[in-house]
Amino acid sequence: MSRLPIAEPADVRRAALRIVRGDRRAFTGALALNALAAVAGLGGPWLLGRIIDEVRAGSGVGAVDRLALALVVCSLVELLVARWARFVGHRFGERTLARVREEFVDRTLALPASTVERAGTGDLTARGTADVATVGTTLRDAGPDLLINGVRCLFGLVAIFLLDPVLGLIGVLGLTPIRYALRWYLRRARDGYLAEGAATSEVAEIVAATAAGARTVEALRLADRRIAAGGDAIETARRTRLHTLRLRSVFFPAVEVSYVLPLAGILVIGGMLHARGAMSLGAVVAAALYLQQLVNPLDQILMRVEQLQASSASFARVEGLAGAPRAADGESPAPADDRIDVAGARYSYDRGGEVLRGVDLTVRPGERIAVVGPSGAGKTTLSRLLAGVDAPSEGTVTVGGVPVVALGPERLRRQVVLVTQEHHVFLGSVRDNLRVAEPAAGDPRLWDALAAVGADGWVRDLPGGLDARLGDGGCPTDGSQAQQLALARVVLADPHTLILDEATALLDPTTARHTERALAAVLRGRTVIAIAHRLHTAHDADRVAVMENGLLTELGPHEELVAADGAYAALWRSWHGDRDRTPTEPNAG
Secondary structure: OOOOOOOOHHHHHHHHHHHHHHOOOHHHHHHHHHHHHHHHHHHHHHHHHHHHHHHHHHOOHHHHHHHHHHHHHHHHHHHHHHHHHHHHHHHHHHHHEEEEEEEHHHHHOOOHHHHHHHHHHHHHHHHHHHHHHHHHHOOOOOOOOHHHHHHHHHHHHHHHHHHOHHHHHHHHHHHHHHHHHHHHHHHHHHHHHHHHHHHHHHHHHHHHHHHHOOOHHHHOOOOOHHHHHHHHHHHHHHHHHHHHHHHHHHHHHHHHHHHHHHHHHHHHHHHHHHHHHOOOHHHEEEEEEEEHHHHHHHHHHHHHHHHHHHHHHHHHHHHHHOOOOOOOOOOOOOOOOOOEEEEEEEEOOOOOOEEEEEEEEEEOOEEEEEEOOOOOHHHHHHHHOOOOOOOOOOOEEOOEEEEEHOOOOOHHHHHHEEEEOOOOOOEEEEHHHHHOOOOOOEEEEEEEHHHOOHHHHHHHHHHOOHHOEEEEOOOOOOOOHHHHHHHHHHHHOOEEEEEEEOOOOOOOOOHHHHHHHHHHHHHOOEEEEEEOOOOOHHHHOOOOEEOOOOOOEEEOOHHHHHOOOOOOHHHHEEEHHHHHOOOOOOOOO
């Protein structure tokens, strides 16, 4: 399995700066408000120190009351401004998170289908859910908290230095062990959280693959093997989580011890200076209070730094999609005509042997070709190359002289559409499901498309017809109905070339034949390449292509190939004989 890329630290930093610049005004406003709240918060310890000095100097009640009133005003200003700053910070975080999500969706949709298949849906799902959620929590909560507490710590240290440089130096030196503990942690945390994210993706991939292939797992008795694979993945995830837990178990106790040192130093040294008359008692108390005020912001910062490591690893995985291969852009060259040429096409899957071994095929515009052959012959691989899902390892696959893989997504959909037996019903109405292919289509055209594939009857029976909601909480659809909806979308897309890879496999024989004939009537004059599941498709085709062991061994009309008494003739006799004996048509491909 080929993993999706992960962004490098430098790329993550550039991306973070980019999203901050995207809402610079809100970020600057939050920073200014936090600075104002921090300045208001500094007034409390200084005023308390002044009150102590005034009392020791024998000042009257009036002076103390004025200082106490000023202290209350500072506290109220700090409370109100900090609340406003937090609101602005949260709003900035939500808007930025929306941009991150939209960018992730755009990049996901721009990924070639082959890239997603090789990476596995579990990895992409984990990035789009758990990783995006982690980044969102950081932008919404950790970001504003770091901003607020960072400004408070900075202003608090400046205030101690203004009170007395010696006490300020003692406070900074006492906090130095935190720097080394943080450095030790940061060196190990990013790799630990990246490993944890990768392990989580592996668990999601195994669960998704097992659920999707549940029937195959049951039929081939692979349950024990899948359980073992899931257990191994969970064990790996457990070990990675324990590793990051051990890092936190060392880091946070070391930090807690470091909080005591500067406070003890200021009290001892400040007390000695006060005893010698070099410093007032109020200044010592104010410095100690300022330092005590730093404990909670520092604690919050260090806790958020731990969260930032997890978020940084998640953001690296989310931003990693920027480095993934992208589908061709919309500026791709226009094909000269609709002719498809396959010349010397070879293809090998990762960790597998060569599937196609030099295929040559020309498909003329408007021609109907059926591709038949035993399982593993390379039929589906050839259809993927023709549809531009994969590029050949060697050779070329072109339409109108332009490589199919070089076509942009929109132009490719108008040129070639691949329809497989795997179909998806989107959450929404029948109309929404159909307009995926043609957003501007009106109801009459939608009904015509449904009628073309024989689906208008059951859709009219739904409560609401085209407005009936499908999917969870709506009207259920079986496999054949999902296939008919997919084929109706093809009719609406109106491509010049249609590739059917067992697209009617889930329909009953009578419905399948009716649907194929209806499609043939609607798409008359267009090119149809069918991976034959039932040999009547080959009988109706203009030409039949026979695939064996990755090679195109026979090519010609049905009658000629039957008369040639080769591989196709053997398949035809076998299928035709079985059809005479049983009412059910077997799979010949």
